Amino acid sequence: xxxxxxxxxxxxxxxxxxxxxxxxxxxxxxxxxxxxxxxxxxxxxxxxxxxxxxxxxxxxxxxxxxxxxxxxxxxxxxxxxxxxxxxxxxxxxxxxxxxxxxxxxxxxxxxxxxxxxxxxxxxxxxxxxxxxxxxxxxxxxxxxxxxxxxxxxxxxxxxxxxxxxxxxxxxxxxxxxxxxxxxxxxxxxxxxxxxxxxxxxxxxxxxxxxxxxxxxxxxxxxxxxxxxxxxxxxxxxxxxxxxxxxxxxxxxxxxxxxxxxxxxxxxxxxxxxxxxxxxxxxxxxxxxxxxxxxxxxxxxxxxxxxxxxxxxxxxxxxxxxxxxxxxxxxxxxxxxxxxxxxxxxxxxxx
Amino acid sequence: xxxxxxxxxxxxxxxxxxxxxxxxxxxxxxxxxxxxxxxxxxxxxxxxxxxxxxxxxxxxxxxxxxxxxxxxxxxxxxxxxxxxxxxxxxxxxxxxxxxxxxxxxxxxxxxxxxxxxxxxxxxxxxxxxxxxxxxxxxxxxxxxxxxxxxxxxxxxxxxxxxxxxxxxxxxxxxxxxxxxxxxxxxxxxxxxxxxxxxxxxxxxxxxxxxxxxxxxx
Numbered sequence: 001x002x003x004x005x006x007x008x009x010x011x012x013x014x015x016x017x018x019x020x021x022x023x024x025x026x027x028x029x030x031x032x033x034x035x036x037x038x039x040x041x042x043x044x045x046x047x048x049x050x051x052x053x054x055x056x057x058x059x060x061x062x063x064x065x066x067x068x069x070x071x072x073x074x075x076x077x078x079x080x081x082x083x084x085x086x087x088x089x090x091x092x093x094x095x096x097x098x099x100x101x102x103x104x105x106x107x108x109x110x111x112x113x114x115x116x117x118x119x120x121x122x123x124x125x126x127x128x129x130x131x132x133x134x135x136x137x138x139x140x141x142x143x144x145x146x147x148x149x150x151x152x153x154x155x156x157x158x159x160x161x162x163x164x165x166x167x168x169x170x171x172x173x174x175x176x177x178x179x180x181x182x183x184x185x186x187x188x189x190x191x192x193x194x195x196x197x198x199x200x201x202x203x204x205x206x207x208x209x210x211x212x213x214x215x216x217x218x219x220x221x222x223x224x225x226x227x228x229x230x231x232x233x234x235x236x237x238x239x240x241x242x243x244x245x246x247x248x249x250x251x252x253x254x255x256x257x258x259x260x261x262x263x264x265x266x267x268x269x270x271x272x273x274x275x276x277x278x279x280x281x282x283x284x285x286x287x288x289x290x291x292x293x294x295x296x297x298x299x300x301x302x303x304x305x306x307x308x309x310x311x312x313x314x315x316x317x318x319x320x321x322x323x324x325x326x327x328x329x330x331x332x333x334x335x336x337x338x339x340x341x342x343x344x345x346x347x348x349x350x
Numbered sequence: 351x352x353x354x355x356x357x358x359x360x361x362x363x364x365x366x367x368x369x370x371x372x373x374x375x376x377x378x379x380x381x382x383x384x385x386x387x388x389x390x391x392x393x394x395x396x397x398x399x400x401x402x403x404x405x406x407x408x409x410x411x412x413x414x415x416x417x418x419x420x421x422x423x424x425x426x427x428x429x430x431x432x433x434x435x436x437x438x439x440x441x442x443x444x445x446x447x448x449x450x451x452x453x454x455x456x457x458x459x460x461x462x463x464x465x466x467x468x469x470x471x472x473x474x475x476x477x478x479x480x481x482x483x484x485x486x487x488x489x490x491x492x493x494x495x496x497x498x499x500x501x502x503x504x505x506x507x508x509x510x511x512x513x514x515x516x517x518x519x520x521x522x523x524x525x526x527x528x529x530x531x532x533x534x535x536x537x538x539x540x541x542x543x544x545x546x547x548x549x550x551x552x553x554x555x556x557x558x559x560x561x562x563x564x565x566x567x
Contacts, residue, residue, distance in 0.1 A: 193368050199458050199495040203526070260495050260524040269371065269399040273363040273391040280394070293402050326540060328531075328548050 046161060047098070052241050053167050054097040054228055057159065065161040069094035072108050072152020076188045076304055077205060080119045084126025084151060086208040090231065090305035091153035092134045096216035097229040097308060099165035100157035102134040107141025110150040123151050134213055165219075167228035168244035170311035174225050176249065176335040177321055179215040180207050180307025182235055182298050183262025189272050190265040200261025207259065207330075208305040214327050215308045222320040223313035230306035234278040236299045236345065238309055240285050243337075243344050251299075251335035251347045253291050258298055266294035266301075274302040282345075289348040299347065311337055352381035359388045359416075366392045367399055370421070371431075374405075378432040380425040388415045396421075403427065459494040460561035461487070463503035468567045480506065483567045484513040484520075493525050494565070496557050498549070500530035508534070509542040517545040530554060 046065060047057040055069035071091035075083040088105075095102050107127060111120050131138045136155070187204040190196035196204075212229060219227065230238050235256075243249060278300045288296055307329075312320050317333060324331035354373045358366035370385045377383070385396060393409045396419045400407035406422040423431075467476025468483050484506070487494070497520065499507050506513050507529045521527050527546025534540045534548065558564055 189364055193364060195368075197495075200524075254518070254522055258522070258524055260526055263524055269367045269395070269402070270364045271367065271395050271398070273389070273395070276363070276391045276394045276398075293398075322541060322543075325543060326548060328550075330547050 046164060047166065054094040055100075055157075057098060057100075057161075057164055059161045063160065065159050065164070066103075067095050067098045067100040067157040067159050068154070070108070070152070070154040072150050073304070074148055074150050076208075077191075080122035081126040082205055082209065084123040084128075085130050086126075086205070086305050087123075087151045088127035088130035088153055089209055089211050091155050092130060092136070093212045093229045093231075093305060093308075095134075095155050095157035096212040097165065097167070097227055098157075098159060099163055099216070099220070099224075099227065100159035102131070102136035102155060102157045102213075104139040104156045105131045105134075105136050106139055106154045107143070108150075108152050108154060109141065109143045110146035110148065111143060112147060112149070113145040115149075119149075123149070127151065127153065130209075130211065134211055165224055165227035167226055167238070167242050170226035170242055170244075170247055170337045171313075172247065172337055172339040173314050174311035174337040175314055175317035175333050176239075176251070176337065177310045177312055177317060177324070177331055178230070178235070178257065178307055178334045179212065179310070179324055179329050179331045180210070180230070180303075181257035181259045181330050182230070182301055182303060182306070183259035183265075184208055184304055184306070185234075185272050185275060185302040186262045186265045186270060186297065187259060188304070190261075190268070190270040193270065195268065195270055196265060197261040200259055200265070203259045203261075207307075210305075210329075212308050215324060215329055215331070218320060218323045218327060218329075219308070219310055219312075221323070222316040224310055225313060226311040228309050230303045230309050232274060232302040232304075233281070234275065234300045234302055235306075235309070236286055237278045237282050239345060240282045242309065242311065243285075246340055248338045248341040248344050249335050249346070250338060250350075251345060252333075252350045253295050253347050254349050255332045255334050256295070256298070257330045257332045257334075258295075262298055262301070263292075263294040266297040271297060272302060275300045278302065285344040287343045287346050289346065291347050291349075296347075307331075352377055352379075354381065354383045356383060356385040358385055358392065361387070361392075363392055363395055367395055370396060370399070370419075374421070374423055374428065375431050377423060377428045379428040381423050381428060383421045383423065385419045385421075387417050387419065390417065393417045393419055457492070457562045458560065459492070459563045459565065460557050461494045461497040461565045461567065462558065463497060463499045463506060464566060465502040466505045467502075477512075480567060481512045481516075484516045487525075488516050488519050488523070493520070493523055496526040496528060496561075497546075498528050498530070498554055498557060499546075500533050500554065504529050504533035504537060504539060507543055507545050508539045509544055511544070514544045521546060528553070528557075 044059040047053045055067050057065050057067050059065040077083050128138050184204040187196050187200050191201050228238050356369050356373045358369050366387050373383045400421050409419045467473050468479035528549040531548040
């Protein structure tokens, strides 16, 4: 979609390095959030931001709760249509990570007034296709004239109040399953300086445009104790939230699925600022046992539209993994949850 | 000794690292590279690179938004960097853009494994050869981007194959391992896949037509 990107003599820079690498650091965010007035707790607000979960959940009846989420960010790829797909897949993912079903979505978009509206059209086309694929309805939206492009969705879904997948309810013995390969942050960053291998970038785009719908559907057939989606705070950042200060885990570095080319780009130090912020935030909770530098970086790499990270009951994990792989997902069993130890997260070759 | 200054004020990661790497290459030997950046995260990313590469490194906060990172590059390290030609390096171009530049890239190599054996003749020998071939692949400098397994080749990614460990190492090195789903069904191996993902004929055709080089052992 290079057509429409050149306007008169002015050069349009669509992608300045976005996606979830553009997220504010968790440390900075936590400080601000902790100062907000909270008000009286509403007993029907089952998941709010006291829990750092993926989306808010509000109980309407004993049978039904709605799941609400909002996600938007600047482009991480140059093609507006693909960007729309990726931003939407990323926003929809939070509903799946809570165990919910997608119902409605609202567009949220920032777009420079002077730009070719066809670009905006392509972004929204990509987004609406993904909402349809998710089985939801696009119900409206809001747009703002801004100096840079940003796009995303506010998505509402439903879930049974007794079957919410929280991110912090894993149990010792649970197996950790990851449903997408890591490395999209590194590859998009490398692509920005023209150094990403073509096959790696193609694989990253394929991964980012894949909905977590199939992965979530598979998981519903098995005993799942906790679930989150891996996004800007990286695999280790989201894993740390999953441990919730009361669990520990062992991660098997040789089982981590990695996109082609991501390790090579990490070895060339094509690293994001967000990955270093993730390292600063959770590095103290992690012990690496002889892990190569590039793998460390992959584990701290901010993901856009990353996969689900699931804590599955030990008896169900093998079948779930087989099921996920049978549906063509690059899922892997990447570790196991332990009772709390001194070291929260240990990464090793097993 | 040569001192090169790199101005990376206002540059987002990874640009400060890319600029510094290029300055080190330009030294063609021993020297000092001083990089100016405007945020602490960039200092940390530069320091990580220096530590990995074994350069002596120190950093200094000049003001709230000015930091200087100084690296000392030894004769040996400098020469080895300079000798690594990187035709795909795009520093001369506008770095903010992410247009997919068609510059020199790694070749897209696809290996198509169509049988549980390598070559025709004796199948017992063929089985030994294909195992050896897949092991030898793990040792190559230039790895394929994808290995496709179809028809009789599908047995090699499933339980009972002697190549599972080698294929897992290749996967860990970033090689995509894909087995034809129709073939797994036909051989009743769908529940026995041990490594990689399942694919379909559309993707197989796409991988083969987009490859720069297809290897059929």
